Amino acid sequence: MIETARSDPSLSALVEEFFRNSFTTDNPLITEAIRRMLAAGGKRIRPRIALLCAEANGALPQAHLELAAYLELIHVATLIHDDVVDNAVIRRGVNATAVDYGNRISVLAGDYLFAWIFKNVTARYAHPIPNILSATLAQICDGEVLQLRSLGNLDLQLGAYVEIVMKKTASLFAAAAECGAILGSASACRRKALRDFGLYYGIAFQMKDDLLDVTANAQMLGKPACNDLRERKVTIPLLLALKHADAPFRATVERFYAGDGDATVSALVTGIDTFGGIEGTRSEIARYADRARLSLAPVQESRAKAQLQHLAAALLEE
């Protein structure tokens, strides 16, 4: 999703190698479910942030690939659980038993992965790292439940949206940055600075993800996306557009979110653009990316700090 190829291709390769070599279980069904999800891609941005934050404090990133990998695996485990069917529509025409068998395996494979991560983290890392990671997982779950409860809630306030995003997405970036800082023996001040960087970066990262959901079809990026809209998620482009929408557009959105068939996704996207949802989201992304960069003030200049700044700047590109 985000352009990051400019930084650390070799470190990324090392993290990939760690995934391939270190993750194995006696249980082929679990291993298969997890490897499939790892192979499905991802920019490994959480491990990169952890390694850059360690490096920004003078640590050798190569020495901390293992913790970096666990950060990605926590993300992967949450993706495996996201796989659990949450939409009756996609069941139609599919053998229900097979899907349900898949549900159980998804749940168990994700649980196994969480347990495997914590088994290793508690064996190899001192306090507070195991505590930071488990507290972060609790926040992610809390945020996902809040998101589930807000599905289709067109009156969601921006503050409530940001709370969900902080919990479900940004908390893991914050933990990645903080754990990296701890591995680099950062001072309390720099540890806080890097944690803040991760938090603000993570908020902007999720907003960018929301934005691409509605803009990706305006570019030559394969099929139209708009999956968030189809799933009745309340994303920031929609929220901001609704603040300035006229009555007919609001009514169109309400019908669509109520499941009425007469409104199309492309009408929604047009309205979101017309009423400033896309421009407004770009401004919010810029605001949080800026806060991320400003958070880095207590961190001394280095190659790693520059790379963190580049990561934040890349959120403004499309």
Add this chain to the structure above:
Amino acid sequence: MIETARSDPSLSALVEEFFRNSFTTDNPLITEAIRRMLAAGGKRIRPRIALLCAEANGALPQAHLELAAYLELIHVATLIHDDVVDNAVIRRGVNATAVDYGNRISVLAGDYLFAWIFKNVTARYAHPIPNILSATLAQICDGEVLQLRSLGNLDLQLGAYVEIVMKKTASLFAAAAECGAILGSASACRRKALRDFGLYYGIAFQMKDDLLDVTANAQMLGKPACNDLRERKVTIPLLLALKHADAPFRATVERFYAGDGDATVSALVTGIDTFGGIEGTRSEIARYADRARLSLAPVQESRAKAQLQHLAAALLEE
């Protein structure tokens, strides 16, 4: 399921009180899902074993209610995930969206509970307790996947059955006993002895659970059970009966497990009894309960040790 009221009603009450007072989250949907599962009952046998193992080493059980509660909560979290629909039949006639919404909430509430437990355990207990608990959770998941893969496998060997049971059920009893021993500062020898007690007790406990699935309807215990049979689980009474079954009974079981409607559950139960599945299971329970009691040899005599022996003996009652 098992008669344990004779021991420690006051400690059980304290554990209940800990549950009620300490477990709360900012997220009402998660809190509700977890409290509902806690209120659904359970004998709190895992916390009791942990407290007795601490007491058997001279510790005050009242001082360790918190860890005892986490052991029960790990069990509860696995039950919440078991709730995820794994049988197309029970969906029929139910609003699929509601069921699916329930699936997601069950997954997230269980994840949240695991994370909350590990957040607290990593903050409050020294190595190796957090490591033992996360390794145990990995074993439980592994065992549940093995069980899922063995659904309907009528050729399952007894050794493979015992491996599944050790992982999915006995590992948590073993962890409860070991953590209790650690909290009581037990010697390595007694820690191993108590862990073995938990392991063998847990195997016998699951076998007893399997047995009650087919014998509970012969008693005045409400409606017939046989849920394991209906779910095509391969339980030990069935496995042992199939070892001595004639061709017609084996064919009946095969038809039933293939989903053919002409065999009834009660015909299965009759056959299981006829071919020694019930008596054979009682012998296996006695064998593992005995191994549990024998494991206690290195532990000096005390009220707590006597209670552990009573727990094992109670598995032989019906």
